[in-house]
Amino acid sequence: MGSAGRGLHPRFASMFTVPTVDVLVQGIISGLLMGCIYALIAAGLSLIFGLMEIVNFAHGEFLMIGMYTAFWMYALFAVDPLLSVPICAAVLFVVGVLVHKGIIRRILSAPMLAQIFATFGLGIFLRAMAQFLWTPDFRQVSNPLVQGPVRLFGISVGLPQLVASLASLVAFGLLYWFITHTETGAALEATAQDRQAAALMGINTERMFTLGWGISSACVGVAGAFLASFFYVFPYVGSLFALLAYVIVALGGFGSIPGSLVAGILIGVIEVLAGLLIAPAFKYVAVFAIYLVVVLIRPQGLFGKF
Amino acid sequence: MATAAAAEQGMGARRGLGLGGIVFIVLVAAALAFPVVFRLPYHRDLAIRILLYATMAQAWNILAGYCGQVSLGHAVFFGTGAYTASALQMHWGVNPWIGLIAGVAVAVALSQGIGRPCFRLRGHYFAIATIAIGEIIHTLAINWDFIGGARGLTLPIKQDSLLAFQFSGSKFIYYYIVLALMAGCFLVTWHIERSRIGYYLRAIREDADAAQSVGIPVAKYKLIAIAISAAFVAMGGTFYAQYTLYLDPDSVFPLSLSILVCLLAVVGGVGTLWGPLVGTALMIPLSEWTRIQFGGTGSGVDLIIYGGLLTTVAVFQPTGFVGLVRRWRRR
Numbered sequence: 118m119g120s121a122g123r124g125l126h127p128r129f130a131s132m133f134t135v136p137t138v139d140v141l142v143q144g145i146i147s148g149l150l151m152g153c154i155y156a157l158i159a160a161g162l163s164l165i166f167g168l169m170e171i172v173n174f175a176h177g178e179f180l181m182i183g184m185y186t187a188f189w190m191y192a193l194f195a196v197d198p199l200l201s202v203p204i205c206a207a208v209l210f211v212v213g214v215l216v217h218k219g220i221i222r223r224i225l226s227a228p229m230l231a232q233i234f235a236t237f238g239l240g241i242f243l244r245a246m247a248q249f250l251w252t253p254d255f256r257q258v259s260n261p262l263v264q265g266p267v268r269l270f271g272i273s274v275g276l277p278q279l280v281a282s283l284a285s286l287v288a289f290g291l292l293y294w295f296i297t298h299t300e301t302g303a304a305l306e307a308t309a310q311d312r313q314a315a316a317l318m319g320i321n322t323e324r325m326f327t328l329g330w331g332i333s334s335a336c337v338g339v340a341g342a343f344l345a346s347f348f349y350v351f352p353y354v355g356s357l358f359a360l361l362a363y364v365i366v367a368l369g370g371f372g373s374i375p376g377s378l379v380a381g382i383l384i385g386v387i388e389v390l391a392g393l394l395i396a397p398a399f400k401y402v403a404v405f406a407i408y409l410v411v412v413l414i415r416p417q418g419l420f421g422k423f
Numbered sequence: 424m425a426t427a428a429a430a431e432q433g434m435g436a437r438r439g440l441g442l443g444g445i446v447f448i449v450l451v452a453a454a455l456a457f458p459v460v461f462r463l464p465y466h467r468d469l470a471i472r473i474l475l476y477a478t479m480a481q482a483w484n485i486l487a488g489y490c491g492q493v494s495l496g497h498a499v500f501f502g503t504g505a506y507t508a509s510a511l512q513m514h515w516g517v518n519p520w521i522g523l524i525a526g527v528a529v530a531v532a533l534s535q536g537i538g539r540p541c542f543r544l545r546g547h548y549f550a551i552a553t554i555a556i557g558e559i560i561h562t563l564a565i566n567w568d569f570i571g572g573a574r575g576l577t578l579p580i581k582q583d584s585l586l587a588f589q590f591s592g593s594k595f596i597y598y599y600i601v602l603a604l605m606a607g608c609f610l611v612t613w614h615i616e617r618s619r620i621g622y623y624l625r626a627i628r629e630d631a632d633a634a635q636s637v638g639i640p641v642a643k644y645k646l647i648a649i650a651i652s653a654a655f656v657a658m659g660g661t662f663y664a665q666y667t668l669y670l671d672p673d674s675v676f677p678l679s680l681s682i683l684v685c686l687l688a689v690v691g692g693v694g695t696l697w698g699p700l701v702g703t704a705l706m707i708p709l710s711e712w713t714r715i716q717f718g719g720t721g722s723g724v725d726l727i728i729y730g731g732l733l734t735t736v737a738v739f740q741p742t743g744f745v746g747l748v749r750r751w752r753r754r
Contacts, residue, residue, distance in 0.1 A: 172547040172550075172551070220734060220738055223738050223739075224737065224738055227737075227738075227741065228491075228741065229491065229493065229546040229547070230487065230488075230491070230493055230689070230693060230737075230741070231737040231738070231741045232546075232547075232737075233493055233546075233547065233550055233737075234685070234689050234733050234734070234736070234737040235734050235737040235738050236734075237495075237682070237733065237737075238686075238729075238730045238731065238732070238733025238734030238735075238736075238737060239730065239734045240730070241682070241686075241726055241729055241730030241733065242726075242727060242729075242730030242731045242733075242734060243730070244723075244726070244730070245723035245724070245725075245726030245727040245729075245730055246727055248723040248726075249723050249724060249727060253723075352723075360554065360555075360558070363551045363554075364555070367548070367551070396566075398562060398565065398566055399562065399566070401558060401562060402558075402559050402562050402563070405555035405556075405558055405559050406555075406559065408551070408552070408555045409540075409541075409552060409555055409556070412544055412548050412551075412552060413540050413541070413543070413544070416544070416548070
């Protein structure tokens with residue numbers, strides 16, 4: 118019954134300390150930056166939920182595959198994570214399509230229990246597979262293209278984090294533009310709103326579902342590649358990000374893409390503030406408590422449609 | 424599926440003692456004789472763990488399988504049972520049997536506190552909420568010094584006796600205690616399946632709105648289901664604490680334990696009487712075997728099989744192994 122390799126450890130010494138303004142500003146900035154990446158991860162989850170009301174419990178493992186793809190591109194072919202972004206996106210797109218074709222397509226009208234455990238089992242499988250193939254070791258891209266801190270207005274910011282969050286914002290913008298300004302995007306939106314009506318309008322809904330899974334997974338592929346340039350890569354890395362993504366999707370409103378951007382950034386900041394103001398060990402307690410409060414008091418989230 | 428099971432039972436009653444009855448008696452005899460025949464601590468420990476997990480899987484099955492409320496945080500009740508009894512014993516020298524009852528009381532109270540607000544949530548939202556609660560309580564336990572924090576609690580070793588709930592000499596009596604616990608949970612589930620409450624729970628699972636509209640008090644019966652479920656898991660927790668005499672948050676509260684419990688029930692056959700027991704009896708030895716074959720827990724081969732089976736069962740055989748056998752028997 119071992120724990121799942123999480124980094125929560127008590128730090129009694131630092132409990133309830135009051136941070137200085139510098140530390141606070143620094144923390145908020147880094148929370149904002151991480152929040153942008155969280156938002157991109159959550160957007161993929163939200164897209165799928167909006168499209169077919171299925172929660173992908175293997176979403177974190179998709180992210181893990183994205184990170185490992187970036188890592189192995191670096192370790193084997195010396196391709197920097199930033200340059201393997203398109204490769205990661207393509208690999209994950211294929212993974213998403215395969216998962217839809219192999220699993221999701223068959224459980225669309227299955228009972229809730231089957232829907233939950235189909236993707237849940239996939240998550241366990243992928244995690245254990247990664248551990249079997251690549252060992253539980255924590256790996257790191259040792260000499261990435263961008264590294265080290267930069268100083269902006271007197272605040273020190275990690276350059277990889279800055280690049281990753283800006284790129285996540287760009288990717289997020291592209292996704293939003295695609296959904297709102299292209300014909301295919303409109304077809305996706307139509308399928309999300311009413312599957313049957315969309316089918317009657319001549320939209321091939323099955324193709325839309327496949328595309329949705331591809332795009333959703335490609336989002337975490339992009340996020341994974343950027344994360345790999347500054348974050349450790351290990352089999353269980355996806356679990357934490359996925360749990361945060363569920364909270365973000367709930368806060369932003371299940372199915373709302375813009376909602377996940379606002380909620381992602383909020384959660385990024387709240388996580389840091391809870392860590393600084395209460396105790397590092399309690400930052401996820403705060404995040405999970407927000408999930409409970411949101412779903413119980415405002416189930417539609419901040420921007421949800423229903 | 425439920426009607427098929429009822430028809431099967433009916434047929435068994437008419438023929439007197441059917442094949443099912445004979446299998447049942449053989450199984451009971453085998454369960455009773457097991458520790459007499461198998462004397463190695465390893466075998467007895469394996470059997471004890473199977474029975475403990477089967478109890479938890481069955482308890483989970485009452486809530487998720489029959490009532491359709493998928494909890495991914497059942498370790499909360501396990502940890503509550505383990506910690507309540509142990510903390511009472513450590514701080515005030517309370518007898519572990521009284522601790523067991525106290526653990527059940529605390530777990531049932533907690534289950535009502537969780538259920539009352541969270542049962543308003545549908546499907547996925549509820550499942551994620553139970554993960555969130557599980558992780559919150561896990562983190563709080565790690566940081567609560569009164570119950571030992573991350574270091575955990577080491578229970579004092581006492582003279583072996585039934586009263587002290589300690590038998591360091593052999594696993595013999597532990598085996599019968601956990602067998603009784605499993606049998607109790609099994610009988611309660613059996614009773615639920617055949618009585619009005621079982622029909623209510625299944626109606627809620629199939630369509631809560633429809634159940635409400637025909638006059639079933641949906642909220643009340645969901646709370647009853649989670650109370651029964653929590654009570655048995657908490658008893659399992661106290662047993663675990665007395666069996667290992669050591670507990671820490673990462674061994675009784677982890678998400679991985681919650682998931683394992685669901686997995687055993689789902690693979691065996693969720694919403695069936697025998698599913699959790701069959702699932703546990705298949706999966707736990709399988710996990711042991713892969714550990715021997717591939718060495719160590721680090722390889723995670725058992726989890727590859729677990730995860731793969733879970734998805735396969737969910738997609739192709741939602742009634743699990745039990746459903747597969749039933750389908751095969753009907754041919």
